[in-house]
Amino acid sequence: MKTSWRSASLAAGAVAVLALTTACGQDNGGGTPVSQNVGATAPAGGGYSGLGNPGYGTGAKEENSATRTATAGELTVADNPELGEVLTDSAGFTLYRFDKDTAEPPKSACDGDCAKAWPPVPADDATAGAGIDDSQLGEVTRADGSKQLTIGGWPAYRYAKDTKAGDVNGQGVGGTWYALAPDGKKAKLSSLPGLSVRHDTNLGDIIVDKNGMTVYRFLKDEAWPKPVSACTGACLAKWPAVAPVEANDTKGVKKKGLMSFTRPDGVKQQTVNCWPIYTFSGDKAPGDINGQGVGGTWYAVTPEGKPVGAPKQ
Structure with a gap:
């Protein structure tokens, strides 16, 4: 809605003010x-x-070190009631993507403290399970030389505050972190x-x-x-x-x-x-x-x- 405050006549200005007063305030x-x-x-x-x-959250605890280092294994598709299909590792932990990364070409912008809160998923033994197109899986070399799993080109992460299979505590953190769908897109219901x-x-x-x-x-x-x-x-x-x-x-x-x-x-x-x-x-x-x-x-x-x-x- 646009309202002009530079009306050519006082009458037109009064009408404009009246209209805005009715709509606003x-x-x-x-x-x-x-x-x-x-x-x-x-x-x-x-x-x-x-x-x-x-942008990446804080508070990663040392007791979650297993989440930070575990290999992915066979990836699976979990059905989340709020997000729809969500990609998980073989242990059922949700995988995430970061808006500040890039997919073409794949590049991770999460290092240091960020990587402690959001452990990169190793590409070593990741395989596509049921419902996942194997062509979506790839890898990117991180700054430290390690290989990180990519899905649809997007580097994949776990979240250190997810303490059990099925947790999606990382969804929407900082407005930049989202659970991965099987095709690498953000997992969310679009209805x-x-x-x-x-x-x-x-x-x-x-x-x-x-x-x-x-x-x-x-x-x-x-x-x-x-x-x-x-x-x-x-x-x-x-x-x-x-x-x-x-x-x-x-x-x-x-x-x-x-x-x-x-x-x-x-x-x-x-x-x-x-x-x-x-x-x-x-x-x-x-x-x-x-x-x-x-x-x-x-x-x-x-x-x-x-x-x-x-x-x-």
């Missing part, structure tokens, strides 16, 4: 109270949560529209994006007379702006005030009821609500665009 920032603010924290120095080493509504047992009906990730609002933003985001720089790295979504690519979301705008940095961002919306890099998998209540300024969004559980202002 009717929410006073208050939300529907809930019994608890799940995951609420109050980090010092700002309204967003700092995450150490963004969700750009924005839709999911019922959360703690928060009620909330908006999720096309990947099923929770959508949030920042109380320091503005919606009237036009959308303004107060989340920039390091904040935006932690709370990525949701890209524009066509109105017909939504389900259950209020259409009024459903628009996009261009941020000062040139990035286009989606709004609901004219309020800018974001995802949270600390949410690792669909259904996570780790951003809820962070700093007392970040809240999940109702289908009407209100912040769930936010204090009335």
Whole structure:
């Protein structure tokens, strides 16, 4: 939706202002109270949560050394209820890919501490099991000279925080790590529209994006007379702006005030009821609500665009 503030006549300007007032700015920032603010924290120095080493996660434990060194063996295809078909090693551990890598040509961008949290899968004895095309398997030589398994050209990793077969704790970490599908693509169900509504047992009906990730609002933003985001720089790295979504690519979301705008940095961002919306890099998998209540300024969004559980202002 575009509104001109340079109208040739005062009457046309008044109509434009009236139209925008009708579409935007009717929410006073208050939300529907809930019994608890799940995951609420109050980090010092700002309204967003700092995450150490963004992009690959931290906290790999030495007891997971077997995960870091084990060969892949015969690869298998597991059926995950949220992600569909997921590629695993012979022990059932999920294999992942990293968005900062490249597949053509294969190249790994994960070394040092990153490789401790995300152990590269050795190419030594990897073979294709049922449902996997052997031609998808390959290898890449890492900086240390070791051979790493590739799937569809993408270097394959395990996640040190997956402690048992079937775990998918690495899914979506940092917005750059995803479980591998058998063809090397990201494993995810593709049935969700750009924005839709999911019922959360703690928060009620909330908006999720096309990947099923929770959508949030920042109380320091503005919606009237036009959308303004107060989340920039390091904040935006932690709370990525949701890209524009066509109105017909939504389900259950209020259409009024459903628009996009261009941020000062040139990035286009989606709004609901004219309020800018974001995802949270600390949410690792669909259904996570780790951003809820962070700093007392970040809240999940109702289908009407209100912040769930936010204090009335």
